[in-house]
Amino acid sequence: MRDDLKTGFLKAADALRQAITAQSDEFHANPETGLLEHKTSAAMQRMLAKAGYSVESGVAGMETAFRAVLGTGAPSIALLAEMDALPGIGHGCGHNIAGMASVGAACALASVLPKPFDHGRVVVLGTPAEELGKGKVEMLKAGLFMGIDAAMMVHGSSRRTIVKHFLGLIRLNFTFLGRTSHASAYPEEGINALDAVIQTFNSINALRQQFASDIRVHGIVTDGGRAPNIIPERASAAFFVRAGSLPALYTIRDKAVKCAEGAALATGCRLVCEEEGEMNAPMKINMAFVEVYRGALAELGLKEDPQPPEAHVGSSDIGNVSQVVPTIHPHIPIREGINIHTREFADATVAPDGHRALMEGVNGLGLTVLDILFNPETLRRIKDGFRP
Numbered sequence: 001m002r003d004d005l006k007t008g009f010l011k012a013a014d015a016l017r018q019a020i021t022a023q024s025d026e027f028h029a030n031p032e033t034g035l036l037e038h039k040t041s042a043a044m045q046r047m048l049a050k051a052g053y054s055v056e057s058g059v060a061g062m063e064t065a066f067r068a069v070l071g072t073g074a075p076s077i078a079l080l081a082e083m084d085a086l087p088g089i090g091h092g093c094g095h096n097i098a099g100m101a102s103v104g105a106a107c108a109l110a111s112v113l114p115k116p117f118d119h120g121r122v123v124v125l126g127t128p129a130e131e132l133g134k135g136k137v138e139m140l141k142a143g144l145f146m147g148i149d150a151a152m153m154v155h156g157s158s159r160r161t162i163v164k165h166f167l168g169l170i171r172l173n174f175t176f177l178g179r180t181s182h183a184s185a186y187p188e189e190g191i192n193a194l195d196a197v198i199q200t201f202n203s204i205n206a207l208r209q210q211f212a213s214d215i216r217v218h219g220i221v222t223d224g225g226r227a228p229n230i231i232p233e234r235a236s237a238a239f240f241v242r243a244g245s246l247p248a249l250y251t252i253r254d255k256a257v258k259c260a261e262g263a264a265l266a267t268g269c270r271l272v273c274e275e276e277g278e279m280n281a282p283m284k285i286n287m288a289f290v291e292v293y294r295g296a297l298a299e300l301g302l303k304e305d306p307q308p309p310e311a312h313v314g315s316s317d318i319g320n321v322s323q324v325v326p327t328i329h330p331h332i333p334i335r336e337g338i339n340i341h342t343r344e345f346a347d348a349t350v351a352p353d354g355h356r357a358l359m360e361g362v363n364g365l366g367l368t369v370l371d372i373l374f375n376p377e378t379l380r381r382i383k384d385g386f387r388p
Contacts, residue, residue, distance in 0.1 A: 005374065006299070008112040009366050013104065013359065020104035020362060021355045023047065027096035028350045031085030034129030037064040040083040041126055044103050048124055051110040060142035065135060066126035067144060070110055071117035075379055077369050078123045078145070078325070079106050080153035080318070082130045092346040094156030094334065095130065097354060101154045101332070101361030108366055120373045123148065127317075133169065136317040137278040140324065150289065150326045150372055150382055153318070154361035156349060157331035158338055159305040162290050162297070164329045166283035167216060167242035168249035169315035171276040174200060174260045175223075176269040180233040190231030191268045194224050197235045199263035204239070204256060214244035214313070215252050242315055244282050246323075280315045283329065284322040288385035292378055293330055296367035302360065305333065326386045330364065332357040 013020075023043060032040050041057070041064040049055045053068035064083065079102035082095040091097075106124045113122075125144060129135040139145065155164070176197060181190030204217055211217075219239035225232030241256050243249040257273055264271035297303065321327050334357045338344045348354050371378050 005112055005370055006367060009108055009370060010363060012111040013108040013362050013366060016104060016108055017359055019047075020100055021358060024096045024100040024358055025350045027083070027099070028091050028346065031090035032083070033087055034084040034132040034134065035062060035064060037083040037128050040064070040099070041066060041128065044081055044083065044099060044126055047103055047107055051107040053106065053110065053124065060139045060144060062128055062135065062138060064126070064128040065139060068106070068124040068126075069121055070106070071113065071119070071121040073118050073120055075149040075372060076121040076123055076147050077372055078125055078148045078151040079365060079369070080136070080151060080321070081124055081126045082153065083126060084129055084131050086131060086341060089341070089343050090346045091349055092341045092343060093131065094340065094345060094349050097156045097332070097334070097349050097358045097361065098153060101358055101365060104358070104362040105365040105369065108362065109369060122369060130317055133277055133280045133315070133317050137280070137320050140320055145321060145325050148325050149379060151321055152293070152328045152365060152368060154330050154332050154365060156334045156345070156354070156357060157340070158333060158336050159307070159331060160302065160333040161307065161331040162293055162304055162328070163285055164283065164331055165244070165285070165313050166280075166316050166319045166329075167214060167244055167313050168246060168282040168319060169240060169242050169280040170249060170253045172239045172241060172253070172256060173222075173236065173274045173276055174239070175234065175236040175272040176264060176267070177272065178231070178233050178267070178269045181231045183229045183231050187231065191233070192231050193235035193267075193269050194232040196263040196267040196269040196271070197221055197224065197237045199266055200237060200260045203259035203262060207255060207259065212243075212248065215248065216240070216242040217252065217256060238276075246281060249279070249282070278317075278320075280317050281319040281323045283316075283319045284327070286322075286326045286328065286382060286385050288381040289326050289328045292371055292382065293328055293364060293368050296364045296371065299367055300360070300363055324388060326382045332361045332364075
C-alpha cells in the first residue's frame with residue numbers, strides 16, 4: 001500500500017477531529033434509545049453525504065438504519081456505526097464514540113481515496129438498537145451484509161483490546177398459569193403459579209454445578225402475584241441464557257426450558273414459554289483480521305493493554321455478523337477503572353480521554369480499511385481464516 005495514502009488519511013482525520021468529536025459530544029447531550037435514534041442517524045447521514053457517500057436511509061425496515069456507499073468494485077469493507085443510548089443513563093455504553101469512530105474514519109477515507117474510486121467499496125452501515133440485540137440482525141436478514149468482504153467497528157472500554165469475545169444470547173420468558181384461591185381459607189383449591197416460578201429458579205440454580213465456564217444464566221421474576229392472601233393464578237419470569245458457542249447455547253436453552261417444564265408439572269400449572277426477539281450469536285474470532293488491526297495500532301505507536309485473568313463477557317448482535325462475515329470489534333481505552341453502562345462512563349466519552357479514544361478508533365479503523373483495500377494478500381489471509 002502506498003505510504004502517501006496512510007499519511008494522507010491520518011492528516012485528513014486530524015483535520016476532521018473537531019467535527020468528529022463535536023458530533024460525538026452532541027450525541028451525548030441528546031441521547032436516543034433503540035429504534036428512536038432519529039437525530040443521531042440523520043446527523044451521521046448528513047456527514048457521510050457531505051463527504052461524497054451515496055446514502056440510503058430507512059433500510060431493513062428500520063427508520064433509523066442506513067447504508068452509505070463510496071466507490072465501486074471489490075472488495076467491499078463495512079464500517080458499522082452504532083448509535084443507540086441506554087434508558088436513563090444516556091450513552092453509558094459509549095455508542096456516541098463507537099458510531100462516530102466509523103463515520104469519522106469513513107469521512108477521512110473519502111478525502112484521500114482516488115476519485116472516482118473503482119477498486120472497492122467503503123460501506124457504512126448505520127446499525128440501530130444494539131442494546132435491544134436487534135439492529136444488525138435485521139440488517140443481516142435484509143441482505144445488507146451480502147457482498148461484504150469484511151466488517152469492523154470499535155467500542156469504548158477501560159482497556160485497549162483487539163480480541164473481543166461475546167457470548168451467544170437467547171432471551172426466554174416463562175409464564176405459569178394456575179388457579180386462584182384464598183391462601184388461608186381455601187389453600188387446597190389453589191394452584192400456585194408463583195411456586196412454579198420459584199421451582200424454576202431452584203432447578204436452574206441446581207444446574208450451575210454442571211455449567212461450563214462460559215455459560216451464564218440469569219433471571220428475574222416479572223410477575224409474582226397481587227397479594228399474599230391470594231394464591232397467584234399467574235406468575236412469570238424472564239431469563240437470559242448465554243454460552244460461548246452455538247451448540248452450547250442451544251443446549252443450555254433446552255435445559256432451562258426443561259427446568260420450567262418440570263416446575264409446571266410438579267405444581268400442576270400450565271407453562272407458556274416464549275423466546276423474545278432474535279438470538280444473538282457468539283463472536284467468531286478471526287485472528288488474521290485481528291493481526292491487521294494490531295498492525296494499524298503499531299503504526300500509531302500503540303499496543304494492547306494486559307488483559308485481566310477473568311473475562312468480562314456480554315453479548316451483542318455483532319456476533320451474528322461475525323458468523324457470516326469476517327468481523328472485528330476492538331475496544332478503545334477511554335479511562336481505566338470505569339465500566340460500561342454507568343453514568344461515569346457516559347461522562348468520560350466527552351472528556352479529553354474520550355476524545356483521544358475516539359480518534360484512536362478513527363485512525364485504527366481507517367488504516368485497517370486501507371490495508372485491506374490495497375493489499376489483496378491481506379484480504380486473502382482474512383478470508384482463509386474465516387470458517388462460516
